[in-house]
Amino acid sequence: MTPTIAVLLIITFVLSTVGLLLLIWSIANNQFSHGQAAARTIFSPGEEGHSEDPARPSDLPFTGDNSEQAAAIEARWAADQSSRTAILTWLSSSVFWLLLGSFFGLASSIKMHFPEFLAASEFLTFGRVRPVHLNAVTYGWASMAGIGVALFLIPRLFKTSLAGGKYAVLGGFIWNIGLVLGLSAITLGLSDGEEWLEFPWQVDLLFVVGGALCAIPLLLTAANRQVEHLYVTSWYLMAALVWFPILFLIANLPFAFPGASGATVNWWFAHNVLGLWVTPIGIGIAYYMIPKILGRPIISYQLSLIGFWSLALFYSQVGIHHLIGGPIPTWLVTLSIVHSVMMSIPVITVAINHHGTMMGNFGRLKDSPTLRFVWIGALMYTVSSLQGSMEALRSINVITHFTHYTVAHAHLGMYAFLSFILFGAVYFIMPRLTNWEWPWRRLISLHFWLVSAGILIYVVSLTVAGWKQGVALLNAAMPFLDIVKMTLPALQARTLGGALMTLGHLVFAFHFIAMLMRHGAATEQPTLFRPAIKETTQ
Amino acid sequence: MKRALAIMVGAALILLLATLTLVVMPYLQMSAEQVPPDLKPYTEQQQRGRQVYIANGCVYCHSQQPRDPSFAPGDKARGWGRPSVPGDYAYDKPHLLGTMRTGPDLFNIGARQPSIDWQLMHLYNPRAIIKGSIMPSYPFLFRHVEEPAEGDKVVNIPPPYGPESGKIVATDDALALAEYMLALDHTYPAPTLPKRQPKSDQPKE
Ligand code: HEM
Numbered sequence: 001m002t003p004t005i006a007v008l009l010i011i012t013f014v015l016s017t018v019g020l021l022l023l024i025w026s027i028a029n030n031q032f033s034h035g036q037a038a039a040r041t042i043f044s045p046g047e048e049g050h051s052e053d054p055a056r057p058s059d060l061p062f063t064g065d066n067s068e069q070a071a072a073i074e075a076r077w078a079a080d081q082s083s084r085t086a087i088l089t090w091l092s093s094s095v096f097w098l099l100l101g102s103f104f105g106l107a108s109s110i111k112m113h114f115p116e117f118l119a120a121s122e123f124l125t126f127g128r129v130r131p132v133h134l135n136a137v138t139y140g141w142a143s144m145a146g147i148g149v150a151l152f153l154i155p156r157l158f159k160t161s162l163a164g165g166k167y168a169v170l171g172g173f174i175w176n177i178g179l180v181l182g183l184s185a186i187t188l189g190l191s192d193g194e195e196w197l198e199f200p201w202q203v204d205l206l207f208v209v210g211g212a213l214c215a216i217p218l219l220l221t222a223a224n225r226q227v228e229h230l231y232v233t234s235w236y237l238m239a240a241l242v243w244f245p246i247l248f249l250i251a252n253l254p255f256a257f258p259g260a261s262g263a264t265v266n267w268w269f270a271h272n273v274l275g276l277w278v279t280p281i282g283i284g285i286a287y288y289m290i291p292k293i294l295g296r297p298i299i300s301y302q303l304s305l306i307g308f309w310s311l312a313l314f315y316s317q318v319g320i321h322h323l324i325g326g327p328i329p330t331w332l333v334t335l336s337i338v339h340s341v342m343m344s345i346p347v348i349t350v351a352i353n354h355h356g357t358m359m360g361n362f363g364r365l366k367d368s369p370t371l372r373f374v375w376i377g378a379l380m381y382t383v384s385s386l387q388g389s390m391e392a393l394r395s396i397n398v399i400t401h402f403t404h405y406t407v408a409h410a411h412l413g414m415y416a417f418l419s420f421i422l423f424g425a426v427y428f429i430m431p432r433l434t435n436w437e438w439p440w441r442r443l444i445s446l447h448f449w450l451v452s453a454g455i456l457i458y459v460v461s462l463t464v465a466g467w468k469q470g471v472a473l474l475n476a477a478m479p480f481l482d483i484v485k486m487t488l489p490a491l492q493a494r495t496l497g498g499a500l501m502t503l504g505h506l507v508f509a510f511h512f513i514a515m516l517m518r519h520g521a522a523t524e525q526p527t528l529f530r531p532a533i534k535e536t537t538q
Numbered sequence: 539m540k541r542a543l544a545i546m547v548g549a550a551l552i553l554l555l556a557t558l559t560l561v562v563m564p565y566l567q568m569s570a571e572q573v574p575p576d577l578k579p580y581t582e583q584q585q586r587g588r589q590v591y592i593a594n595g596c597v598y599c600h601s602q603q604p605r606d607p608s609f610a611p612g613d614k615a616r617g618w619g620r621p622s623v624p625g626d627y628a629y630d631k632p633h634l635l636g637t638m639r640t641g642p643d644l645f646n647i648g649a650r651q652p653s654i655d656w657q658l659m660h661l662y663n664p665r666a667i668i669k670g671s672i673m674p675s676y677p678f679l680f681r682h683v684e685e686p687a688e689g690d691k692v693v694n695i696p697p698p699y700g701p702e703s704g705k706i707v708a709t710d711d712a713l714a715l716a717e718y719m720l721a722l723d724h725t726y727p728a729p730t731l732p733k734r735q736p737k738s739d740q741p742k743e
């Protein structure tokens with residue numbers, strides 16, 4: 001194996017060099033020296049110091065102090081409207097898949113402590129309901145909502161209208177067809193058999209096409225861009241939209257990777273869906289929403305760029321920490337563990353920026369629904385990632401690997417981090433698109449408290465039980481069935497937490513539909529153009 | 539546009555390099571790995587059973603990868619078998635390593651429970667054999683008949699788990715799945731064990 005290791009070392013060396021060159025390139029290209037100027041591109045002229053949160057009860061939006069500023073705000077309003085059909089296609093679909101996925105998650109959860117529940121039908125057996133849950137929430141909810149929000153942010157970041165929006169609408173339709181076919185295939189027992197890659201590969205082509213169709217408006221809009229700086233959010237979004245099709249294509253090459261090497265490809269892919277697809281989208285959204293709502297730029301633009309490139313370098317190689325102790329070469333596992341630990345660099349830089357910008361403004365969490373969802377999401381990104389870095393260490397992973405602890409971590413990441421940020425973004429975006437206000441502000445609160453209580457119960461119970469389960473599994477003196485019995489109360493608690501979350505999603509979906517149907521009180525003017533009373537901010 | 543393109547190309551380059559280390563290299567190394575001489579390819583029926591295993595998602599609760607006792611002592615001590623090596627999976631398309639142990643590891647279930655009657659009864663209703671198991675039952679893999687026909691595989695279910703009258707017979711899917719379970723026997727010696735390689739722990743970047 002020595003030649004292999006030599007090649008490996010050469011490759012990792014090349015990799016680091018490329019990273020370094022990219023960094024030097026960005027510095028040489030003045031990405032750094034512009035520094036804080038770049039951080040301000042998200043504000044229109046004169047807007048800094050003013051909060052923007054259309055979902056806030058008594059928000060008094062900035063409309064410009066002079067005609068020039070007012071014109072800029074008006075142009076932004078036009079840009080927001082330009083992407084309306086495309087965004088609504090993706091967001092409405094995502095809300096539907098969230099509901100469907102929640103019901104399947106809840107059913108999986110009940111089945112784990114009540115095995116006879118819906119056991120008679122082959123279409124509803126645990127082993128089909130669970131992958132339907134995972135694929136519906138990952139590719140339906142998280143991915144579609146993420147793309148929807150990206151379609152909103154891209155014109156704003158480039159200060160121009162969305163060009164080629166109809167391609168994104170078409171892409172949305174194809175993506176939905178892919179989901180219907182893929183989820184049906186799993187239900188009918190036609191899964192490809194690998195976790196995160198259950199959809200038959202023929203169906204997967206639809207996702208590649210649907211995703212690629214979204215790249216067209218991205219490129220067209222980028223070509224029209226009216227800003228000099230590329231704000232960090234656009235870095236994350238562009239990279240994510242490049243990464244996903246490549247990943248999806250390689251991992252789905254039918255039958256290319258048999259046996260144990262198939263497992264490495266499987267988990268290389270699965271972690272990249274998390275690390276190079278949903279995570280950059282989530283972080284990117286937070287990088288936009290937090291400063292926008294506070295009306296103050298992020299504290300360090302330089303750090304945000306270091307965070308971006310180190311994420312790209314390290315996250316792309318952590319996949320094999322899902323196979324620690326498995327039948328694969330030791331160097332490979334070690335490589336992924338090293339990168340998992342190195343991930344603390346991007347995580348900490350992002351944390352400094354997100355939470356540092358919040359310093360002194362925590363009072364805003366009370367009145368701004370978007371900020372509350374987005375900042376808690378950002379905080380849970382920090383928490384779940386630091387947890388993940390620990391979980392990748394051999395000494396911890398030997399305990400947690402095959403247990404419910406992993407599932408708790410999975411929901412801390414996919415739910416408390418990502419889904420929270422997406423909820424916040426939807427609350428921000430919808431009034432901008434529909435020129436309508438959220439009809440019942442209390443429902444936003446209700447949604448928040450239901451899902452927060454739910455995920456808290458979910459994560460705490462499974463983390464504790466999963467750890468105990470893992471310790472017990474290592475000790476053969478404890479019979480397997482006793483371990484199963486020990487975890488039962490936590491599995492029941494998860495059903496409770498999951499039921500609260502599902503209720504919260506029903507509230508959210510109801511409110512979303514009410515918004516689409518223009519329910520509730522009409523405002524006299526579009527949200528943006530309410531009486532121009534200058535806001536006093538801290 | 540130039541800058542936007544540069545970011546996208548840079549991002550793609552990094553991913554391609556990571557693909558080299560995490561996809562291409564392991565593939566080259568592991569496909570050169572020796573296939574244990576005692577490992578038999580699956581029969582057609584076992585392969586079909588494997589498809590039933592995939593279709594019904596057994597992998598979401600069961601792993602097929604006992605770990606090294608020096609790393610995780612419980613695995614071997616529970617009778618799940620010696621640590622597995624890449625060669626053991628030579629005929630597995632797709633792999634079914636699994637990442638959950640809501641149920642026990644199945645890499646050597648064929649050696650632990652070699653009776654097909656045990657396997658079938660357990661599939662029909664796990665609680666008929668193991669009180670308190672949370673594994674789902676799979677009634678849809680069986681037929682309920684009044685009089686078994688010639689050649690039917692009858693499964694005797696202890697009361698109260700069986701039907702009031704008549705017999706439970708296994709479908710072809712159930713038989714195939716049970717045969718696949720019996721084929722999960724990797725107790726032969728593995729030529730490449732112990733496979734402690736020099737560690738390449740040096741942190742990079
Ligand atoms: C530095 C960041 C992170 C590291 C190092 C990390 C590490 C890990 C590790 C070691 C596992 C357990 C694998 C196993 O034992 O089977 C895991 C599982 C998981 N992580 Fe993370 N994690 C990180 C961040 C995240 C984030 C931000 C998310 C969500 C967006 C996330 C989602 C998941 C999911 C869904 C799983 C379960 C995968 C499965 O078994 O299907 N992780 N992670």
Ligand code: HEM
Pocket residue numbers: 101102103105106108109110130133134137138141142406407410411414415419494495497498499501502598638640
């Ligand atoms: C509505 C409440 C939810 C409930 C009750 C729920 C329940 C479950 C259950 C029972 C599992 C299977 C765990 C196992 O096999 O041991 C699971 C897995 C998973 N769920 Fe959820 N879930 C919910 C919401 C979500 C949402 C909204 C997301 C993502 C945005 C999500 C992402 C995942 C992921 C990634 C896995 C795989 C975890 C792993 O393999 O380790 N879930 N969920």
